[in-house]
Amino acid sequence: MESVRVLGAAEADEMARRLAEVLPPRISAPFTSAFVRSSTLFDEYVDGLVLSVFRAVGLAEAAREPGTADEIVRRAGLEPGRARVPVEWILRRIGRRGILEPSEGGGATRFRLIGKLPDLDPLAVREEQRHLDPSWLPSYVLAETVAKDYPAFLRGERVGEEILFSPLRLRLWVDFFSNDNGLYAVNNSVGAGAIEEWMPRGPATIVELGGGLGSGATAVLDALRRAGRWGEISEYRFTELVPAFLRRGQNALQTRFPDASFLRFASLDMNRPLGEQGVAPGSVSLVYAVNTVHVARDLGFTLREIFQALAPGGRLVISECIRTTSAHVIYVEFIFNLMETFRSPVLNPSYRPNGGFLTPEQWQGALQAAGFVDVRMYPDLRRLRADFPDFCVGAVSARRPAGA
Ligand SMILES: C[S@@+](CC[C@H](N)C(=O)[O-])C[C@H]1O[C@@H](n2cnc3c(N)ncnc32)[C@H](O)[C@@H]1O
Structure with a gap:
């Protein structure tokens, strides 16, 4: 126990x-x-x-x-x-x-x-x-x-989605998905750290999926500016499914970064082909997402779409809440189990045996099945989990091979 x-x-x-x-x-x-x-x-x-x-x-x-x-x-x-x-x-x-x-x-x-x-x-x-x-x-x-x-x-x-996302409850999400929320901010700081660590040097075309209210993008842009890498961003395309989130996210980012002429904003559903939503195959050097990809209806489909969108050699970096073992029951699942896409996605016996958050091994299996190589974790929860069984914040990254 x-x-x-x-x-x-x-x-x-x-x-x-x-x-x-x-x-x-x-x-x-x-x-x-x-x-x-x-x-x-x-x-x-x-x-x-x-x-x-x-x-x-x-x-x-x-x-x-x-x-x-x-x-x-x-x-x-x-x-x-x-x-x-x-x-x-x-x-x-x-x-x-x-x-x-x-x-x-x-x-x-x-x-x-x-x-x-x-x-x-x-x-x-x-x-x-x-x-x-x-x-x-x-x-x-x-x-x-x-x-x-x-x-x-x-x-x-x-219905769970109605409970979670009724318009009257937007304020709850604004306060929750925020760098001022001590519980949530670590997802963004770990993700931003992973981007600094792994974003290939040189001009970068970045697409963020499920950018929500913009707190993840804020942390990334702050980190890249601090690291002197602002000039490497050719385009940062901030995308989101829910129109009210997209509007607020756009507003927050444009207010905070008035000089970020590389910012673009678009509606995007990761459950649909990315090519038909303006993300051309092979056009992106980095796909980023914070706590979004685990709600893909069919994880295999979404990862294959991301793979196709990346240029050969391009990287996916996702910051995720991660189960340290398959038996790990994480507190925020109490909230997100209300969402059908969270609790009941398309299953796969090897890497998606159940809904909710994934283990390190399940991420590795899912990414490799979609063709990715060089799967990494930041921090490496596989090394930490024996001593810190409840430490569940981590970024996962993988690369589209140069010749693929
Ligand atoms: C954990 S939140 C991300 C929060 C965001 N990083 C922020 O700072 O506000 C996950 C986001 O994924 C979005 N999402 C859910 N299903 C999606 C889908 N099919 N395609 C794209 N985004 C989706 C949600 O609307 C939500 O904004």
């Missing part, structure tokens, strides 16, 4: 010190003791929300007898099509606390409630977070908002 408890200040100091020894210096700064402790606080907060959902929709009763996720969903009278993946995630998540006993048999995992459900106090956790580092609070607000609608979602009364 993973350790599931809020770290004390001294333990967090120690973990931050050990992390600083192993992380590349370029990206180590944000992984402070406050970051480490905040991660465990948010873990605890999400567990509190998960337990409230578990009770509210009758999962506690339904798990008194051993059952697979499907059986428990049926016993609780939830909508099987959408509830199976989130309920299995909830069972695994609560299982980390030792109150659900998993057993394997007939190719399936069964769960049985064996302990008393703990009484966690989300309000106290949130107050502690407020004192420690209030920049994490947008993540708390988002998770709490989602938790309120979870029962209706699991019962099939509301």
